[in-house]
Amino acid sequence: MLNLQNVDHYEVNDIDVKRTLNTEVLVIGAGNAGMMAAAAAAEKQAQVTVIEKEDSINLLRLGLGGVGTNAQKRAGLTINKYDLVEYLASFAQHNVDEGLIYHWANHSAEAVNWVEDNILKPHGAHLRSEPDAMVTSSAYTGFPTENDPTIDDKTFASYGQWFQEKVESMGVNLRFKTALIKLLTINGQVSGAIVKDLSNGEYIQINASKGVILCTGGYSANKQLLKEWNPLALKKNVYNDSPRSNGAGITSALNIGAIKDEEPAECIFDRGLVPIGTKTDDMYVQTATYKDWLWLGSHPLLKLNMRGQRFANESVPYQFIVNAASKQPGYLYAMIWDDNFDEYAKQFHMVGCARVGFPGYMASAEKLREDTQQYVDKGLVVKADTIEELAQHLQLPVANVKASVKRNNELVNDNIDKDFGKEAYRLTSVNKKPYYGCILGGRILCTFDGLRINKQMEVMDNQYHAIPHLYAAGNDSGGFFFGSYPDRVPGLAASHAQTFGRLAGQQAAQN
Template identity: 30%
Template sequence: MNKISRKGFLKIAAAAAMSGVTAGALAACNAASGSTSTAASGSAAASGATGTYIPGTYEGTAEGISSTVKVTMTFSDSAVTDVVVDTSGETASIGAAAADELRDQLLAAGSAEIDGVSGSTITSEAVMKAAKSCYAQAKGEAVVSSVQLPTGDENDWLGTEPDIDEAAITETVDTDILIVGAGNGGMFAAAYAAANGLNFRIIEQNGNVQDTRHWYGAIDSAAAKAAGEKPFDKAKLLSEISRYASGKCDQRVVKTWINESAAMHDFMRSILEDKYGWVCDFTSGTEAAWPAENAEHNTDYLFPVEEHNYMASERESGLARNELLLQYIQELGYGVDFKTSLAKLEKNAEGRITGVIAQNMDDDHFIRYNAAKGVLLACGGYAGNPYMMQQLDPLGTSVTTACSYSPADKGYGIRAAVWAGANLDKEAAPMLFDRGIVAPGVDAGYVDSESAFGGKAFPGEIRQFNPGTQPFLKVNRNGERFANESCPYNDIVYAAAHQPGRVYAQISDANMLEDAKRFHTIGCSAGTRKNTMEGLEKTFASAEEKGCFFRADTIEELADKMGFTGAAKDTFLATVERYNELYDKQNDEDFGKPAYRLSAIRTAPFYGYWLGASLLTTEQGIAINEKGQALDTNNQPMAGLYITGDMSGSFFANNYPCLMAGVAMGRTLTFAMKAIKQMAGLE
């Protein structure tokens, strides 16, 4: 039997069409099975066997945590008579140890549907998938069931495009527009297509719509006008975004968002407000502005964006925005094809993208989706794929301690587009929040994890610790201050790349809430200053339980709890004393922090905790033009292919301008609508 490596794939054809199967939608490419029959099934079938099964022994395989799991099943004409489960390549104490129990469950169940073994979920699912293949073969439904799609590996994040035999494609769907991914971009695109009565299909890799990113930035929208806002300085905003990206963006792409985001909001408003009665929470004016002192210290480059969200209405209705958009398209007679994985894009002899081949996650059969007018990929970034993170963004990976990304963001859409000839941005642009709280002594970067995709995970157990964003005193493990703490979220974590363990400690005192209100940070970091001390105590308690948050009655006691010893402790105490001197002077002579961002550390209790980055998503994506069309490696438009969301490029570089609140989601939604307009000829 040919085993399937993570780097390659096994080319297999289905022997017979699977009847009665309805396609779901887009599912992740990392859980398909491959199998080979060892029985003389052809002769058994020819002999006219009339039992439930074709007697013989069959093998099925599927990918577990760290190996290819194999199940061998022997059938009489009416029952399973023997089962061998090989999980020897799995973690010895977990998956490998579960083999005997899984074998017993398969023998007792008389089907591939078993309970599995607690603590060995991934291995159990692989065994069930492999057993399912054995049953299919024994019933004569397939000699070989499917292709193991490549996931990349630690040396080659891209892998090789799968070569899928025509005989394995057992279903064909024809449509005008195909949307791949039911997240923020995909669902908004589907809503716009449904509102215009277009012929489209939307497919999603999971069994449900994806998480909603609530806030989005839109310029000179109806909400802004209703709030009495003056017209935005669009030229300055364009300049600031370009400057933040070190000039590496395509300013024409940025202009599409600036000029068309108001129309995007109008359409969103027509659904959420006019149809369902939701209320938009618009943030601008003083609340969205940086204090005037920033200008005195040449830090006014943090240009705020007019931010919109409907979170209060989501809480009241019990629906997230993407769930309501699903309801909206369903009411118009459309739906989402769930649980089908993107395998590859297809193109004709002229190079036009004509559709995709996808794989159904329930039974592994392949589906050809023909899209006469185009394909929109909205599949998310690659934050959940350690192969891509380590190879494409070694710096961002090295300073990250925790994660708040969607685990479905494994970069499959990016890989499919690159296989088809698309141009991937050459520089990483991670969305790093300075909120990755960890215990003392924990370094930034990946640690080994038996249960995580790729065997790697970040060590932090708390997704985001919001107070970490406040510009309090920050020191390294030597007890030294090392940067101006009044900065965008990612600046301090990048500065920590030059510090021991690539982490840092944040220190404040009993006046931290009053200090945070005076600091007046904007964007989601404002959650700290808008909180109450009672609310913050709940946040602290959760971190304390995990050994990540410390409080003390003296600075010396805090130093001990934080793990400072010897010379590092002496330096830490001297640094706190020096910081108090700078506060008294109202002049940061050491790093130039604005005076209003300084704080005294004199009143007990004193608070301290270690931080790194929390990785939210990645913004390095496929290059696009101002119409949302994918570009090839010569930066020419690829006919029939459009990109939006975190897998689209040309907008960000180096990092994400975290404090331009909502700009990434505003870009995602604007280009989602733009792509549908382009494919449908509505512009």
């Protein structure tokens, strides 16, 4: 059993509770899962309180996955649910509760449609279905699950503020700067929580007569928990883009007898720019601003290990190249490309956020070049007129880099990747100066190995019995992912959080 005091950095001994508050449903965490849980419980006429340790709600994700959404129906798009679920289960080597994945597939449209009808449409926005999530490699089949909030079908419509206004209009009490300290139980049933008002240091007891819903996110910001549950993540990743996620929800439940997934699961992006000479053991930057995030890093350009040798097919899901690099010296890797990179981007057919053009975050090839240039100006991307000079700047073995570039260009000329099997349309030459290069590592967006839950979103104990009145959703909940994130199912993580948050809110309100 974990000691909460050790992992959350809050004192829990000799708590002097200054006051007591009463609610029916207590939601802990104001992100994708928590806000949906709050709205769903309030719709059922429950009295709802949400606590959030930061001073604002968390980012509500833009790409929302779903099966059979209204946006998809308008687009004439049909997804085979059974193929999708089997793909997700097989991607995880069936180290998942497949019934939970079906439960998501069966209820995802309800959650996505609710966002469109109740949050977007009142503000003149809607969801646009993205139908082209194809990938020509049969090993990495894509599914067109993504639905994007937009007003003009050209840019994203950020809806976090609209969502907050909606739940407040429903009578939900949002308490910011309020941190979970411990869960409270009476005769084995969760009865509420001790929380801390971070603005004045006071401890408050919140009684929740219908239930507590844990939606605090995973534990990627907690290096102690990473060392215990996922030590390789600290070697693969040089950035953590979820500094809120300290594991408080998971550890609080473990401390009252809950169980969690036994093997790690995570979402990693291959966009972590590091200074040349960085040692991965020395770098784990916590950032909420996507510091030194290279969008180009996800493109299938030539990637070499720290000995200047190609080591994997670059045309794989984002996380896979980071996984592959973890089997190479130093865990980091180099990417090398030439001055045609903005033209190459047009032929790659990236999906999700890496694509060029809406709903990718780079509106055009010109914007991609501008984004890359800012890191040239910072010295994180180096530019040179010869491959030899580029290798020297990157501190890579010159002879190996020259040989790797020569071999790459031969494969392009032959129109077949005889070494690693990259699709021909994603093979690109490195022969037009200036040449560019950088050193990359992983950026962990979140962890997914959470508390074991059933289809009622109830947290389970070590006998797989539900802990009464305790629920979990989002990255606090487990059984859904294993190992790497399946990014060829765009919007899955956000949809998992919002769908299960909605189901948890409905369930808790019915007690």
